[in-house]
Amino acid sequence: MHTSVLSAVQIAISLGLVAWMITGFTPLPGRWLRWKMFCRATFTIISLTGTTKDGRTEPVNVYDHLSPGSFILGPPQLQTILDHLTSSGRYDRIDGHGRVLSARGEQTVEVRGSRVVL
Amino acid sequence: MWFFDALASGFQHPTDPGHLQWFRIIFGAVLTARFSLAFGQGGWDRLNPGSLSAYLAEQRLGPARARLLITFYRPALIARTAAALALALGLAPRLALLVILPGAAMELLYLKSPNAIRYTLLTGTCLLFARNLGHSPIVEHGLSTANTWAQCLLVLITTDIYWNSAWQKLRSAQFRSGLYLAQWVHTYTQVRDQLPYRRQFAVPGLVRRHAGNLTARDVRRWRAVAATVITAEITLPPALLIEQTMPYAVVAGIAMHAAFTCLKPRQLITFSGLTLGTYVAFAA
Numbered sequence: 001m002h003t004s005v006l007s008a009v010q011i012a013i014s015l016g017l018v019a020w021m022i023t024g025f026t027p028l029p030g031r032w033l034r035w036k037m038f039c040r041a042t043f044t045i046i047s048l049t050g051t052t053k054d055g056r057t058e059p060v061n062v063y064d065h066l067s068p069g070s071f072i073l074g075p076p077q078l079q080t081i082l083d084h085l086t087s088s089g090r091y092d093r094i095d096g097h098g099r100v101l102s103a104r105g106e107q108t109v110e111v112r113g114s115r116v117v118l
Numbered sequence: 119m120w121f122f123d124a125l126a127s128g129f130q131h132p133t134d135p136g137h138l139q140w141f142r143i144i145f146g147a148v149l150t151a152r153f154s155l156a157f158g159q160g161g162w163d164r165l166n167p168g169s170l171s172a173y174l175a176e177q178r179l180g181p182a183r184a185r186l187l188i189t190f191y192r193p194a195l196i197a198r199t200a201a202a203l204a205l206a207l208g209l210a211p212r213l214a215l216l217v218i219l220p221g222a223a224m225e226l227l228y229l230k231s232p233n234a235i236r237y238t239l240l241t242g243t244c245l246l247f248a249r250n251l252g253h254s255p256i257v258e259h260g261l262s263t264a265n266t267w268a269q270c271l272l273v274l275i276t277t278d279i280y281w282n283s284a285w286q287k288l289r290s291a292q293f294r295s296g297l298y299l300a301q302w303v304h305t306y307t308q309v310r311d312q313l314p315y316r317r318q319f320a321v322p323g324l325v326r327r328h329a330g331n332l333t334a335r336d337v338r339r340w341r342a343v344a345a346t347v348i349t350a351e352i353t354l355p356p357a358l359l360i361e362q363t364m365p366y367a368v369v370a371g372i373a374m375h376a377a378f379t380c381l382k383p384r385q386l387i388t389f390s391g392l393t394l395g396t397y398v399a400f401a402a
Contacts, residue, residue, distance in 0.1 A: 007128035103292035
């Protein structure tokens with residue numbers, strides 16, 4: 001009896017797991033069991049110049065602020081990093097230009113007065 | 119085939135508990151490596167006041183919960199590394215897992231793409247369901263039903279990761295066309311001098327020079343690679359389960375993960391190590 005109860009619980013959990021896995025192949029919302037690895041991304045190749053409060057300019061390496069081992073960077077993440085660098089007082093403003101690569105191909109991108117402009 | 123016999127018997131089909139114990143050792147070793155590396159490359163200082171990570175944590179979690187994360191972050195880094203080592207050695211494995219799993223889950227709070235952590239948590243939970251994890255670094259062999267269910271779950275999870283990943287890649291025109299891989303390598307060749315930790319990547323110079331310029335020919339080359347990866351991901355799980363094809367599948371799997379790992383060695387230690395580790399669960 002004990003073995004059959006255990007077996008029934010194991011079967012129920014396994015069926016639940018399989019059902020959950022199947023949702024990963026549908027458009028249903030969820031993050032787990034959707035293994036979107038290495039299949040779509042937006043890349044940004046950009047050179048930036050920061051102007052400090054006292055008017056000095058220096059190059060800004062935006063890739064320094066990404067987590068180690070990643071260089072995938074889309075315009076919204078770029079904007080977040082620019083906001084962090086200006087709100088922390090490190091730079092008065094940041095400008096620059098570059099290219100964005102995505103599923104839609106290649107387009108140019110500009111940073112004017114710390115704002116990303118596509 | 120043992121897997122279908124096990125399913126048909128409601129997981130009462132006896133298997134060798136040694137397979138899961140081997141996976142416990144590999145899981146412990148891979149996580150010891152991951153957790154030890156997490157101290158370096160700015161990991162220890164990740165949530166220092168004024169850092170971008172602290173700023174993002176506060177935006178995401180709110181000030182009170184961000185404060186909590188910042189307080190427990192460093193002690194958790196230490197505790198989970200010790201626990202991973204204990205698990206690999208077979209010292210109080212269940213207790214070790216109960217420290218490792220929350221310690222790994224902590225990364226969900228600050229990592230941008232936590233797929234490796236999700237996979238760690240799923241396979242770690244399978245270990246928790248095993249009834250004979252062993253108590254020493256020595257693997258016990260025999261036949262029992264103690265680990266049958268956990269072994270079946272591991273097979274299911276790895277099959278799902280391969281098939282679902284193939285499905286996501288098939289649905290992405292960017293990947294299917296070869297554009298994704300071509301853009302990845304091209305961006306890498308353009309920004310590699312600015313990347314803070316350059317040893318994170320091991321893309322051979324030959325690949326950069328001959329397939330990193332985003333030309334139509336490069337994209338065509340990467341399209342062939344993309345098709346190979348999708349085919350391998352679909353074929354590997356059944357090929358691993360069939361006794362006659364298993365040795366070839368293991369070699370093909372190791373070659374594929376070695377190629378992935380070459381692109382991003384450090385980031386893919388966990389993912390490649392654990393996926394290859396689950397191959398022991400496919401064996402009869």
